[in-house]
Amino acid sequence: MTAPEILQPQASELGALVRALHAEGRPWLPAGQASRLGWGAAVSPACTVVRSSALNRILEHNPGDFTIRVEAGTPPEAVQQALAEHGQWLAVDRPWGSGALGGGSIGGLVARGLTGGYRQRYLGIRDQLIGIGLMRADGVSAKAGGQVVKNVAGYDLMRLFCGSWGSLGLITEVTLRSMPLPPQRSGLLVQGPLSKLAPLGEWLLGSSLTPERIDWWSPALAAAAGLAPQPLLLLGLASVDALNLAEQQTAIAAQTALACEVLTPERLGELLAVAGGGEAPAPAWLLRLGVDPARVPLLLAAPEWQGVPLEIGAGSGLGVAWAGGPGDSFHAAQGTLNPDQVANLRRRCLALGGHLTVLSQPEGSRLTAWEDAPSRPLIERIKDQFDRLGQLAPGRLPGVARAAGHPPRPHA
Numbered sequence: 001m002t003a004p005e006i007l008q009p010q011a012s013e014l015g016a017l018v019r020a021l022h023a024e025g026r027p028w029l030p031a032g033q034a035s036r037l038g039w040g041a042a043v044s045p046a047c048t049v050v051r052s053s054a055l056n057r058i059l060e061h062n063p064g065d066f067t068i069r070v071e072a073g074t075p076p077e078a079v080q081q082a083l084a085e086h087g088q089w090l091a092v093d094r095p096w097g098s099g100a101l102g103g104g105s106i107g108g109l110v111a112r113g114l115t116g117g118y119r120q121r122y123l124g125i126r127d128q129l130i131g132i133g134l135m136r137a138d139g140v141s142a143k144a145g146g147q148v149v150k151n152v153a154g155y156d157l158m159r160l161f162c163g164s165w166g167s168l169g170l171i172t173e174v175t176l177r178s179m180p181l182p183p184q185r186s187g188l189l190v191q192g193p194l195s196k197l198a199p200l201g202e203w204l205l206g207s208s209l210t211p212e213r214i215d216w217w218s219p220a221l222a223a224a225a226g227l228a229p230q231p232l233l234l235l236g237l238a239s240v241d242a243l244n245l246a247e248q249q250t251a252i253a254a255q256t257a258l259a260c261e262v263l264t265p266e267r268l269g270e271l272l273a274v275a276g277g278g279e280a281p282a283p284a285w286l287l288r289l290g291v292d293p294a295r296v297p298l299l300l301a302a303p304e305w306q307g308v309p310l311e312i313g314a315g316s317g318l319g320v321a322w323a324g325g326p327g328d329s330f331h332a333a334q335g336t337l338n339p340d341q342v343a344n345l346r347r348r349c350l351a352l353g354g355h356l357t358v359l360s361q362p363e364g365s366r367l368t369a370w371e372d373a374p375s376r377p378l379i380e381r382i383k384d385q386f387d388r389l390g391q392l393a394p395g396r397l398p399g400v401a402r403a404a405g406h407p408p409r410p411h412a
């Protein structure tokens with residue numbers, strides 16, 4: 001199969017390029033660093049990939065206002081570095097797979113709309129976003145959100161573009177909310193049978209404590225980190241002073257008969273790196289999933305997950321799982337899956353009030369990346385408003401199912 005053509009225009013060339021693509025009605029895919037393009041529905045080889053990686057400037061940082069405006073192709077690490085110089089940070093996890101694939105771009109992060117455990121305290125990337133600049137399929141630039149002119153009345157553009165997977169337009173810049181870096185941080189690891197962990201997880205969610213993260217790990221993920229193969233809760237705690245941090249640890253330990261291991265920020269970082277895929281190449285199977293948060297322990301108890309590394313946020317019910325398959329012996333040592341098992345897992349997530357997205361699957365598996373969302377007709381109508389010729393990201397409209405390997409239908 002021929003690979004898609006990849007273009008990397010300078011900022012000054014972008015408008016003319018997009019207008020030319022529009023005039024010809026050519027299909028194209030907005031991209032960032034192109035680090036994770038293949039995840040999800042297949043990219044049509046007929047599609048031109050337009051990378052935003054040359055748009056990589058930090059445009060404005062207002063430490064006093066806790067805002068930063070950056071071009072979309074900027075790596076998240078560069079944003080974190082600029083903020084750290086002022087004792088601030090962008091409260092999102094390193095993207096999954098950063099060890100092997102790099103952190104991608106900030107625009108890609110917004111376009112995928114996926115976040116990790118820090119969501120527990122800081123909410124998702126969509127909640128960090130206060131302004132957005134974009135280029136529509138017809139080459140017209142638009143801006144929306146805080147500190148910029150809102151010129152598309154009626155739509156909350158920013159939130160539409162979070163998780164749009166390049167299907168609505170190319171994000172050219174984003175304005176994000178920054179946070180002060182917490183002066184004191186530690187981790188807490190509690191491991192044991194689900195029957196004892198579940199009440200602790202429930203208590204934590206209802207307590208007045210505000211951990212930065214409360215992550216559930218499956219036994220297979222614990223084993224991959226060199227821990228006992230039992231489920232665990234991994235907490236990130238933060239405070240302005242060490243005394244308060246110690247009080248939080250004591251309050252949590254008082255709620256459970258299980259041992260609570262206090263972790264240094266470095267040890268917590270090591271464990272988060274394992275949950276983020278480590279340095280290993282991308283796995284044969286990579287799944288994003290969500291369930292009703294109250295039913296996460298039920299999900300973890302399901303037999304289908306027993307041999308699979310799975311991390312899931314206690315408060316959000318959103319997580320990631322991975323496994324080996326044909327051609328991936330590295331991850332096969334941690335657990336394997338086949339298409340029937342993944343279809344069962346998807347049914348299980350649906351039954352628990354959630355969903356399962358197949359980001360990566362072995363060649364020939366042909367599972368849909370996602371199922372039709374109940375709001376599919378609405379999603380398609382919005383898409384038509386933004387992209388009347390159906391040029392953008394053909395076959396990859398989130399919430400609209402299409403079998404892997406099938407040629408995408410022209411959208412409009």
Ligand SMILES: Cc1cc2nc3c(=O)[nH]c(=O)nc-3n(C[C@H](O)[C@H](O)[C@H](O)COP(=O)(O)OP(=O)(O)OC[C@H]3O[C@@H](n4cnc5c(N)ncnc54)[C@H](O)[C@@H]3O)c2cc1C
Nearest residue numbers: 031032033034035036037095096104105107108116166171
């Ligand atoms: C904890 C965490 C976990 C994550 N897990 C995953 C994961 O499992 N899989 C995953 O794919 N992402 C995940 N993400 C999001 C991840 O940050 C992005 O996928 C990554 O930043 C992609 O960057 P990239 O520049 O290489 O994007 P690319 O690989 O170039 O593109 C990725 C997607 O975003 C779209 N896109 C990229 N840039 C733009 C733009 N400027 N305008 C419009 N659309 C654009 C593309 O069309 C494509 O659909 C996660 C993020 C966090 C914080």
